[in-house]
Amino acid sequence: MKKKLYLGLLLIAFIFQTSFLRVEASQINYKSAEFKAVAEQFACTCGCGQDHYECDPNTCNLTKAFKKDLVGMMNKGWDKDKIRQYYVNIYGEEILTSPEKSGFSLTAWVLPFVVIGLAAIAVFIIIRKWVKQKGSEAVMTDCESTEDEVEGEILSSMIDEERKKYL
């Protein structure tokens, strides 16, 4: 009797579970944020150049089936990383819209910043060198500086006068 009861309960739970899943399945909107997070990882191969989130299921049969599969997996409780791994195992890295952040593909992500970083160091060193060059010349011309200042003042007042004429 008890066994029957358990079986009955299990059956009810099973039925309830499927109906619950069905409700959830119909609730997943192809334009929802949760679906976007999963679908935008995968590139559509119909030639549209879009991912499976953007590609229109009403004009592309490929993405129609793909989207259905994704919803199925999401209903099974798979998270986006598990779904990602599943497809990478089948189709390889090409199915993804951006390269993996591991192995050789990591260079795609890292190299631009490494290059900019190295170039930044180079730029800094170059500027410092140019500033230093100027600095050493400044020491040499230091003694002439007072005379220069007076001359500079006269010059700038002359420039000011000229400027007023042209404004």
Add this chain to the structure above:
Amino acid sequence: MYLFANATIYIGLAIAVYSLLIITLGISTKNQKFVNSGKSGMIALFICAAMAMIAMFYLLATSQFQYEYVTDYTSSELPIIYKLTALWAGNAGSLLLWTFFLTLYMIMIAYSRKMKGNPMVPYISAILLANAVFFFFILGFVAKPFNILDTVPTEGKGLNPMLQNPGMIIHPVTLYLGYVGLAVPFAFAMAALLMKNVDDFWIKMTRRWTIVAWLFLSLGNIFGGQWAYVELGWGGYWAWDAVENASFMPWLTATAFLHSVMIQERKNMLKIWNISLIIVSYALTLFGTFLVRSGVLTSVHAFANSNLGLYFLIFMGVAVILALYVLMSRYNLLKRSAGEFNSIVSKESSFLVNNLLLVGAAFATFWGTVFPLVSEAVRGTKVTVGMPFFNKVEAPILLSMMFVMAVCPLLAWQKSTVKNLRKNFMIPAILAVIGMALMVILGIQKAWAVIGYGVIILLLVTHFLEFYRGVKARRKMTKESPFVALYRLMVRNRRRYGGYIVHLGIAFITMGIIGSQNYDVETMKTVPLGQSIELRDYRINYDRLDQKKEGINDIVYADVTVFKNGKKLGTFQPEKVFYGNWEQPSSEVAIISSLKEDLYIVLSAWEDNGKATFVVKVNPMMDWLWIGSFMIVIGALFAVWNGKYGNVTPRYTGVRKEVS
């Protein structure tokens, strides 16, 4: 007609070869007669290209389907405007357009008033003529525009409906004007190197032409984005597609050049770097063409696969090698006049950082674009490098760029002291921080948005201060009214204030990008007739579904009434168009724009019982993108406009007597 049309190409090729040889001979023997003959040849070349264009327009307009190109890209029922614009829908036609622009630029330079008597002209002409020889060769032997078919079809294949949009009329034209335009600064640079004369005149002219090319390149990209937004029905405007990247890269390097050349102008430094930037920009335009026409990368823009790309790759290789050879051979000459910097913190340094970031962004774009090829070559695995990659990698680089742009105007030339920095930056920095705090309080809490908008506030304030201080200083001396002072200040410093207007335009575009990328919402719903869809403050009532016929196309449309916060905004008609001669239908979206946001409605599908599926999107701040784009155009035109007080180009005062 067949004979005439083909004659324009082959005679053009012969003239191009002749002109190139005779001008080169003229330069080497210093014989003015030969040079003049070459220059006249350039007019003949322009006439050939123009005649070829007219011939092609005529064939397209009159639907002469015996011509392969006319059959491939038009059909008899196509509206006349799209019959004509089909000229740049295919490989051969677009190259013809390219060639036409090249010859147009060529005579504009050779016969310009400013260049009269300038010994650079023969050199520039020769370099552009070498380009023309290549293009006429391609038109004559590889991508022939006037091929004739064995059997005459009764109807053409029609033009891809996606290309039947006003945006597509102008997008390729502006883009090609930009692409070809970059050949001009390249020719100027090479001419200057060959003549061992990189002086003020060279800088002014090269900068001017680079701004022109840059403006067209910007316009090309903007029109492309606008077209994608209204025509493709996905609500986006930039997809980091390989071909988009191909036009973005030279834009970045040309922008870098426009800034770093100021250091050359002021301090006579960075000559090698500037010429390298010009060479790279020019090479990138050819590289882009190689990408589009070779089929090595998957792209929505790709033309039919052909070996054409290979020719471009070879031409690019030859051009770059020759250019680098010339650059190296003049290395000592360019290096000799190098100057120095006064301080680590100065406007000069900020320009170098600006260059680093712009060229860095160009490299990141290049690397992402070619990485699928690299990956396949290195480990045999294909990868896709799409939008998420570029968004993540470019965002920090371009945002840093915005920061430099915000800071740069207030840094002093020569040297910025701590006192000077404090005085200039205290107010903008405080305002930016207050703005960021307000954003967080008001609910804008995404990190990228807060940082991005904070930087934009800083930029707007620093630029406002630049205008304010300029006006104030002017008024102090002239006692003019503020508006007169502002007007005169700007027209007397066209380049500087034109540049600032461009900066403000870029800031507005960035505002639009940040808003639309971070705060867009979207839904897709199937509703029965009479029901409505709600999204944010909007309610979209689905009133009617019907169909109509336009020519050979069937159009299914829905009438929807849109309400915002209960207030009626009007009735709109998103459509789905089924073409008589094209398999794929396309969506005509309904867009309701305001400064705050766009409501974007796509009719996606319908059922027999009248139920229809709509994709509805709210894209915040899209109008700012278009306003910013408009400001870029205004700013660039303002900068190059040669007004009464414009920057007068110095007459050439070379030391050597040369042919001109």
